[in-house]
Structure formats: C-alpha cells, structure tokens
Amino acid sequence: MKILLTGSRLAMLLATGAAVAQPAPPSNLTAVDHERWDNGTRIDLRWELSPDDASEVEFYEISKAIGRVGDLIVEPVFQITDVVPAGTGADTVIELTRDLDVLKLESDFGDQVDLKALLASGDKHFRLGYIFRVVAVGKDGTRSAPAVTATPISPVMEWFDGYRGWFVLTTLIFCGSVVMFIGLAKRGKPLKVRKIAGLEAVDEAVGRATEMGRSVLYIPGILDMNDIQTIAGINILARVSKTAANYDAKIEVPTSRSLVMTAARETVHNSFLEAGRPDAYNDDLVYYVTDEQFGYVAYVQGMMVREKPAACFYMGAFFAESLILAETGNSIGAIQVAGTAMPAQLPFFVAACDYTLIGEEFFAASAYLTGSPEELGSLKGQDVGKVIVAGGLVGGVGAFTLATIILANSPDSSFGLVLQAAVEFFKDRMLT
C-alpha cells in the first residue's frame, strides 16, 4: 500500500532532514523492465531495505530522472514519482515516456543535450533511458543518502499490452455477438425492436412542415466526421431527407464542418434519388457555416427566427449550444426531435424538445428507421453487451456487499476473504 503525502507535509519532512541523524540508506537498487506484458511505460524497482527500516524509517521516496536521450548521456534531474511505506523493497514506476520526438526534445532538453549531434542522425524519435533513486526518509523527516541505479534503462514495449487482456476478451464477445446476430438476421430470423416515440415522430414532424409550407431544419451536431455521433446523425439524416423528398418538403442542413457538409450532401442527394425526386435536390440545401461553436449557433438561431422552420432535428454531438438552439426552436413553435450521446446535454433537450433520443436510442435510430434485418441484428448483439454489463454490476455489487457483511462478523472467514479477493481482482485487473 502506498502512502499519500500532501505537498506541505513532504516539504516539512524534507526541510527538517538536515538537522538530525540520517537513517542508513537502502542498497542494491536494481531496475528491470516490468515483469508483465505492457505498453513500454513501466519499470520494476527492487532494493534491499535500510538497516534502520524497522526502527527509524517511515517511508521510501522514489525518484526518476532521464539519464540518456538517444545515445547521449544527460545530466539527471530527479523528480519524485512515488512514496512507499517502510518495509517495502519493491515498486513499479509507471507512466514512463519511452520515446521523445524532435520538438519535445528541443523544448525539454535544449539546454542539456548537444542537439546538433542528435538531429544530425536524422531520427525523429529518440529513446529515453531512466535513472532511479530511492531515499529512506525517517520518522523525524531525516533523509538517508540515496541509492541510485548505475546505468540508464529504457522500458521494453511488448507486442501485446497484457493490461488490456480482459478488455480484448470483452470486445471479442461483444463484437462476436453483434456479428452473430447480424448473420442470424440475414438468414431470416425475425427480430423485434420496441417502439421509440422520437423516431415514430419523424414522419409526423416532416409532414407537419409540409402542411405548413415551411422548411425542415436538420443540425448534425458540431463535431467532425471522426466522431461517431456525427456519423449516427448523418445516418438519420438519410431517412429524414428521404421523407422530406417524398413529402416535397424543403430540408435545410447547415453544418459546422466542411467534411460533414460533403458527407451530408452525398447522403441527402442519394435520399432524393431514392425518393425519385432528383430534380428537387440542389447543393445549397446543405451548406457550411463556420467551425466556431457560437458563430454557428448565432447563424442557426438567426435563421430559425427569420425562416421559422416547422420541424427541427438536432442529431449529433452538442455542447453548450444545445439549449440555445432547442429553446429558440421552442419559441418559434417548431416540432423538435433531438438525439445525442452527450449526457450533460440530454436534460436540456428533454426540457426544450418534443422528443429526445437518449443515448443508445440515438445509435439505434438508423437501424430502427431503415428496418434492415442486418442493422436490427446489431441491436440484438448490443443486448448481449447489456447482459454482460448487468451481470457484472449485479455480481460485483452482490459479492462486495456479501464480503463486507461476512468479514464484519468474522474477519478470518476464508469465504469472505475469497470473495473480497475476487472483487479486488475484478476491480483492479478486469476493469482497468
């Protein structure tokens, strides 16, 4: 168990160190690559305890310093990384940087390293070697002489990050179940999905806009195409724009990213083609406004107040602008449907919109609207994930509660200890 020290306490301990007799230092400090497979960010340290460990030492202070950059030895500047209690002769230093790129090299070691010699090699990345130091700190704050590793050592990067092994397993089970249910759906297995009011309302909203002779406004969020919410938003746009084309309603899609504009244009164009109304499409229906969050909001808000669209769809990633847009839409009397996976924005949409797709409903929308068996299959696969999560939650909470009750009544109960160990393993190994 590691001791957590506040900065002031540590400063006090360090400050008072010089005046009193020092404890004997730890010895034979060794540093080797971490014993488990990792991503090259950990080093294991071992040392022999100070002869005064039992009587005087309160904790050991572990520091790291970069001692080598590429082939060049540099002056080490030690930084405290960890503190372990007396009686501990080993520690794993984590979060080490393995390589340094040229830019960082210039900013961090500009005054220490012969940069020209390093840069002349033409390399873009330089391997870092670390030196470690362990100091025994006494109960009165005195500090021993340091034990320092002899040569710089670099962590080794293994082929597989063993710390993510359980996550691989979970991913394989989840992805496997998605693929399996897609396969089953392709073979004709009937799949049912519960009704989602927000998605049922798409036709109603577009129909209302048509009847009122007003436009449909579609906002695909404010993030770029590398965000999955934007992709989900564009997927729903395919259906909404097809409905608009069928009803001969005008749809307008202002975007805040250029790539989203090009993707949305392609989607809307194809939807109009599928609806048999290619003549009704023109590129000006989907246009770029600005990347700037509030510049975009100012434009859309102004446009809403001027043109008064009858139906507003907000489908994608939103931040502070969610409520500004939804409240403006509410004030102009538009029927509003929102969907996002930003938990902080959901209450705003719920308060101001007629229908809100919450979290997973938003991602299920594409499958729901298309009704394609393959996509519905993926929703069933998702349910397997829910079962795993629910099982883990119930099992973990149940085991922890049971272990706490048993150990409170009989602290030596082997069953209680096994349960506690299982919970610790689950928490520290499987969930990290």
Add this chain to the structure above:
Amino acid sequence: MKRLIPLWLTATAGIVMIVSYFIPRTQGWGEDTSIWFDILAGIAFILGGGNILKIHLRKVSDKTKGWGYSVILLFCFLATLFVGLGKIGVHPNTQYPDHSWSGVYNEVGSPFWWLYEYAFKPLTATMFAMLAFYIASAAFRAFRAKNVEAILLLGTAFIILLGRTFAGVWLTDWIADDGPLRGLRIENLTVYIMQVFNTAGSRAIVIGIALGIASTSMKVILGVDRSYLGSGEE
C-alpha cells in the same frame, strides 16, 4: 467503386485504430490514421470556405433580402483570412530574424490577435451569456407541476438549487451537523442526491451510450450501415 473504396478505407482505418489500442507496437499506426484525418479535414476547409464565398457572393449579386449582411460577412471573412495568412504586423521569430514570415500568426498586438481579442471573443461571449436566460425559460417550463413525476422533479430541483446557495445552508442550520438527522441538512441532501440518484441514472445512460457507440462502430466497420455514404446501391 465509388462506394467500395470508401467502405474499404473506413474498415481499414477502423481496424487499425482497434488494433493499435491493444498492440503497443502499432500505436503509431493509429496516430498516423488520426493525422490523415486532420490533413483531410484541413484540406476540406477549402471546400467550406469556397461554399461561404459562393453562397454570399450570390446573395450580393442577386441582391436578395439581407444582402448587406453578406457584404459584411465577406469583408470580415476576407480581412481575417488576409491578416492571418499574411501574418500582417507579426514580428519575425528571434531565431530566424531574416525570415519575415517566421513569427506566429497570433502574436500579441498583431491585427489577427486584435480581431480575435476585441471582436471575436466578445461576440462569442455574448452568445454564451444568452444561455443563462435560456436556462431560466427552459427550467420554468420543465418544472411546472403537472403530474406526480413533474412534482418529484420540481422538488428535487428545488433541493439542489437551494443546496448550492447560502440560503440552503442557512435554512437547515438548526439541524446539528453531527447529530442523527444531519443527512436532512439541505447541503447534505444535495450531495446525496447528486452522488447516489444522479450518478446512478447518468451511469446507466453512459453504459447504454458506450454499447451504442461500439455497436455503431462495428456496423460502420463491417459496412452494414452505409447510410453515411449515401444510397444502398453499389
């Protein structure tokens, strides 16, 4: 081919990103893929900028309603682009004094910096400040006690609101801080509601979102969901 190549590109990029998460030696591949996207998005900005010019030049040309605003927009757009790209008023970097373009585009005191500090920031801050009024109007509507659920919501919101103010602490100050009823002090009730009810609800939503993201990603990587590419035809 128009759809097959994007599908393959999407699948490859997706698989590379997954693999690079688990296999440290391929971590660089994932980073490279992200950089490719940044380059693409950067180049695509030309399309966006071109689109702005096209739409607003047409508005000015056709003298449609509000064309004057388009003139202002075009002027501001081109002026900012000019002072930013041209690094107008920027001093050369001290390491390369002979290269007039070696300074940073947003150097303090430069026209670009001035536009950002004294035009852009106040405008965005004004937009953001409007949020306070919208929160008030949305809260007024959301907290109307129409049914049992709405009354519960209103009561909970009232406790949270009070608990975050001095009035909340003052109102239940008479309950002993170390007595058996200390949990009923409004500031303690607020913490309890936020840590237990709110956390439980939001975690359930977050778990659903995580599974939804994973499932949607799988559909995109496998090419099952192609809506974002346009029609379902090859």
